[in-house]
Amino acid sequence: MIGFMLRLTIPAAMLLDCGSAGAQDIDPDILRAQAGTYLVAPENGRAGCRLTLETDLAIGGYSLSGQDHCSKPLPALAEAAAWNFDGNGGLILIDPTRKAIARFVENEGSPMKTEDETPLLLLSAPDGVDRLPTFRSLAGTWAMQRPGGEKLCSVTLDGTLDTDGHAPLSLSADCAANVARLKLAVWNIDGFGLTLMSHDGSSLSFDMRADGNFDKSREEGGKPLSLVRH
Template sequence: MIRLLGPAAVAAALALTIVQPARAADDEMIQAQAGVWLVAPESGAKGCRLTFGTNAVSGGYEITGADACAVPLPALTAAKIWNFTDDGALAIVDGGGKPLMRFQQEEGSPWESEGADPTWLLPALGDVDHVPTVASLAGAWRIQTPDGKPICDITLTTDKDQDGTSKMSPSGDCASEVGDLKLSLWATEGFGLVMLGNDGSSLSFDMKPDGSFQKSEEEEGEPLLLVRK
């Protein structure tokens, strides 16, 4: 997971890495990272969009659009450069090379900053300016097919189990493709939502720009949607 370091620690960590443009990254990695990204607090507060370019500048690659961060994340208004570091992190720095934010990524997870108040770095999703939270998603939902056929009604709650994972309760008449999973817990990560069963089963969804969810492409089986009731 990615945590946000204090200024002194970040400066020390980046002093030897933000010198040459993406030494540890090849052209394919740079192209894959280019585009519009949302930087937003894990808390659900508003974030801002930054555009990662592929034009090489001193210390990395250009960032545009930082003016949009003036209100939600004022520290990023000075963002001018992004780059991968030798330890696999992604750093955002100002025009003089001063570190502003540093992200890391575990396989299968979004970029996340370090620190007590994590921040996500996610591919921008339409006009969405914040990440969903357990509190914002709690309530009644329906899993259905794309043509609207109900599969399972569920309730996402903010109640936690002994490990701190939020609980959910499916209705008793779910179709076997969901009912057999015996889902009882759920969690969010960036724009993703995963439902968990006690036996290790799971069902993952990805958020859409309208606030609904679709079954993740990595999941097997027919497409499913998750919509509010």
């Protein structure tokens, strides 16, 4: 799935001294691995903005750019002047006074996110996409097909969550045998990843494209497969 997670073990004392001296103690490889452009967006599907985490030193940590684009969707982030590691595997955005204005916590297997009432996620995103998909926005009928257009199945996603945080799905009666035997019954989203699951452990994972459709995750292996909205 498309997402962001990087496990780091940084001494917590570094958070107490986020000046250039502390910043210089970071392994350059870790710093370069973290740097890049990410979408910061609310979990509820509202618009977010893109920030570029850079490797140059800044007051309180390292420089960043793109914060001006946050002034409308996420005004608080427009004040970000630097970023740094928080010493616990997470990441903080800092204003010019070194005050942390957003703290992204590591979530194993999922994108980093804040612990606010409406969490913000920090993750890689397809070009041109400014918000996260939600159960409501993805509900509807999709064609499961090969890249050349060969249709294998119609998949209808219901947007009503169950107590486990999944939502039901249904497959058309004409599904190809290799899809039908998976007995897919529920679905979930995690960042820009969509997973179709059975009740006995079978699953198919997809990553969202810039056009809003999905391609099977590379980690799945096998032949290419897409989900295209009807």
